[in-house]
Amino acid sequence: MSDNGYLVGSNLEKALRAGYFVATGELGPPQSADRHEIEHKAQFLKGIVESVNITDNQTAVVRMSSISVAVMLMELGIEPNIQMTCRDRNRIAIQSDLLGAHALGCRNLLCLTGDHQTFGNHPNSKNVHDLDSISLLQVCRDMRDKKVFECGDAIKGQEPRFLLGAAANPFADPFEFRPYRLGKKARAGADFIQTQLIFNVPKFRDYMRRVVDLGFHEETYILAGVGPIKSLGAAKYMATKVPGMEVDPEYITRMQSCTKDLPSLGEIKAMDDPAEAKAARNARKEAAEAEGIKICVEIIDACKEIEGVAGVHIMAIEWEEAVDEIVKTCQLGPKYDPARQPA
Amino acid sequence: MIVAEQKPLEEIKSMIADARKVLVLGCGTCVTVCFAGGEKEVSILASQLRMATRLDGQEKEIRELTVQRQCEYEYNELAADHVRDADMVISLACGIGVQTMNEQYPEKLTVPGLNTSGLSQPTEQGVWEERCQACGNCVLHLTGGLCPVARCAKSLLNGPCGGSQRGICEVYAERETPCVWDQIYHRLKDLGQLDKLLEIEPAKNWHTSRDGGQRKIVREDLRL
Numbered sequence: 148m149s150d151n152g153y154l155v156g157s158n159l160e161k162a163l164r165a166g167y168f169v170a171t172g173e174l175g176p177p178q179s180a181d182r183h184e185i186e187h188k189a190q191f192l193k194g195i196v197e198s199v200n201i202t203d204n205q206t207a208v209v210r211m212s213s214i215s216v217a218v219m220l221m222e223l224g225i226e227p228n229i230q231m232t233c234r235d236r237n238r239i240a241i242q243s244d245l246l247g248a249h250a251l252g253c254r255n256l257l258c259l260t261g262d263h264q265t266f267g268n269h270p271n272s273k274n275v276h277d278l279d280s281i282s283l284l285q286v287c288r289d290m291r292d293k294k295v296f297e298c299g300d301a302i303k304g305q306e307p308r309f310l311l312g313a314a315a316n317p318f319a320d321p322f323e324f325r326p327y328r329l330g331k332k333a334r335a336g337a338d339f340i341q342t343q344l345i346f347n348v349p350k351f352r353d354y355m356r357r358v359v360d361l362g363f364h365e366e367t368y369i370l371a372g373v374g375p376i377k378s379l380g381a382a383k384y385m386a387t388k389v390p391g392m393e394v395d396p397e398y399i400t401r402m403q404s405c406t407k408d409l410p411s412l413g414e415i416k417a418m419d420d421p422a423e424a425k426a427a428r429n430a431r432k433e434a435a436e437a438e439g440i441k442i443c444v445e446i447i448d449a450c451k452e453i454e455g456v457a458g459v460h461i462m463a464i465e466w467e468e469a470v471d472e473i474v475k476t477c478q479l480g481p482k483y484d485p486a487r488q489p490a
Numbered sequence: 491m492i493v494a495e496q497k498p499l500e501e502i503k504s505m506i507a508d509a510r511k512v513l514v515l516g517c518g519t520c521v522t523v524c525f526a527g528g529e530k531e532v533s534i535l536a537s538q539l540r541m542a543t544r545l546d547g548q549e550k551e552i553r554e555l556t557v558q559r560q561c562e563y564e565y566n567e568l569a570a571d572h573v574r575d576a577d578m579v580i581s582l583a584c585g586i587g588v589q590t591m592n593e594q595y596p597e598k599l600t601v602p603g604l605n606t607s608g609l610s611q612p613t614e615q616g617v618w619e620e621r622c623q624a625c626g627n628c629v630l631h632l633t634g635g636l637c638p639v640a641r642c643a644k645s646l647l648n649g650p651c652g653g654s655q656r657g658i659c660e661v662y663a664e665r666e667t668p669c670v671w672d673q674i675y676h677r678l679k680d681l682g683q684l685d686k687l688l689e690i691e692p693a694k695n696w697h698t699s700r701d702g703g704q705r706k707i708v709r710e711d712l713r714l
């Protein structure tokens with residue numbers, strides 16, 4: 148153990164241990180070597196969430212590496228939560244990268260299996276899967292707590308220390324096994340869990356009831372995955388195209404009806420005045436975005452009432468601007484949680 | 491068994507472009523059973539090549555023969571005369587047969603007419619599904635007899651990923667390929683062995699797989 152009984156002493160760990168209902172954010176690195184894009188997105192997350200996940204080539208699309216973006220975020224004053232998948236690296240590369248990540252100052256790590264490469268832009272690549280998310284957790288925990296590499300060799304010198312996270316999908320099948328899988332991840336070393344996006348609160352509640360009955364919420368901090376829906380199209384896409392995702396039809400209806408009093412897309416097309424058409428299009432966009440944020444806030448408020456939920460992980464990829472309004476309305480995080488303001 | 495599929499005709503034609511006399515050599519074992527490289531497929535490919543090369547104005551002499559097992563010298567000896575007469579051999583055996591021929595008849599090049607694609611089970615007429623990747627460290631006793639190494643798209647060893655839905659693997663959702671971890675779950679449940687799924691399976695030893703280098707089994711008790 149390091150300072151004051153903390154495992155790593157990151158903001159995230161401190162906020163979780165203090166018992167605040169925490170909020171973490173997420174940032175998707177660019178598909179280029181452009182640092183400005185990161186700086187642009189980072190400004191919307193700074194100071195309002197505990198830490199920011201940086202995806203590791205999410206959906207198997209080549210992007211700037213998670214650890215390098217983490218370093219840039221730290222320079223900007225944001226605590227990163229690096230992600231590591233088993234798809235692209237074997238145990239040698241993973242351990243090597245993690246030694247470096249610790250030395251660079253990273254302290255939070257999410258351990259994932261990784262999306263299959265057929266989903267991404269290099270479907271002809273070879274995948275690795277030397278480890279899976281659970282054996283990866285074990286390896287990382289043993290490096291931290293036992294100071295050994297996977298092979299059993301002792302780490303002579305500073306061991307890499309991370310607060311270890313894992314993902315959980317409450318909506319995937321077999322549904323009855325999912326709480327046990329979460330427990331298995333906790334036992335393998337997950338200090339916290341971030342779930343898949345929740346758009347079906349009753350089903351998540353059922354899942355959490357099982358998790359609590361089994362006592363797993365006492366072994367790991369569970370953050371509910373949430374995110375604002377930007378448009379009706381996005382809602383439909385998530386409902387039908389994203390594997391392992393469930394969207395309550397009510398949300399699709401709401402995303403549809405929130406623009407029903409505005410000119411339809413057909414009517415906008417028929418408008419003669421381009422300025423008028425643009426304004427009408429904007430009005431539709433704003434109405435949809437406002438509804439998307441409202442739904443997200445409602446889901447967060449519902450999650451606050453579910454036993455065993457320690458916070459939320461807000462995924463607003465390519466819509467980082469929305470996060471501030473969400474945490475402000477829900478009164479979360481270092482900036483807006485009333486419990487955390489100096490008297 | 492080992493299963494394979496025939497390469498596209500154009501690819502085969504380009505491989506034999508420089509040869510005039512070609513032997514199409516089949517194998518009477520696995521690839522016969524999976525209808526890829528037995529006597530019948532040899533004869534079809536041979537006629538296709540005869541016709542195609544005639545149309546191209548560069549007619550080749552195509553001979554055909556099928557040996558019982560192309561991965562063993564003993565059976566390939568029967569092909570010696572045919573090989574001597576030919577400029578090149580197209581093998582319709584699996585990759586092992588092709589290599590055996592190249593080793594046994596180094597003066598002639600044997601090219602592959604098939605793409606060898608797995609250790610599979612014929613699950614219905616005309617369908618072969620991969621079942622094993624010969625990882626050299628079998629775990630079927632832990633998984634209710636279903637192989638996650640070969641059948642899970644991510645070779646996971648600790649249960650289903652977050653993309654498993656309705657029993658279908660996320661990776662091949664359109665092809666409706668079952669999620670083997672969903673199948674393992676139900677099988678272990680039926681066997682009353684779900685506790686096995688709670689055990690954490692640590693990092694697998696892949697040294698026994700191809701990752702440890704080319705594998706070789708030597709049985710001293712059987713050697714002459």
Ligand code: SF4
Pocket residue numbers: 621622623624625626627628629630637638639640
């Ligand atoms: S565990 Fe290995 S040896 Fe056993 S069936 Fe699977 S790939 Fe084959």
Ligand code: SF4
Pocket residue numbers: 641642643644645646649650651652653654655658659660661668669670671672
């Ligand atoms: S859905 Fe099932 S078979 Fe497909 S990758 Fe996930 S666990 Fe493996």
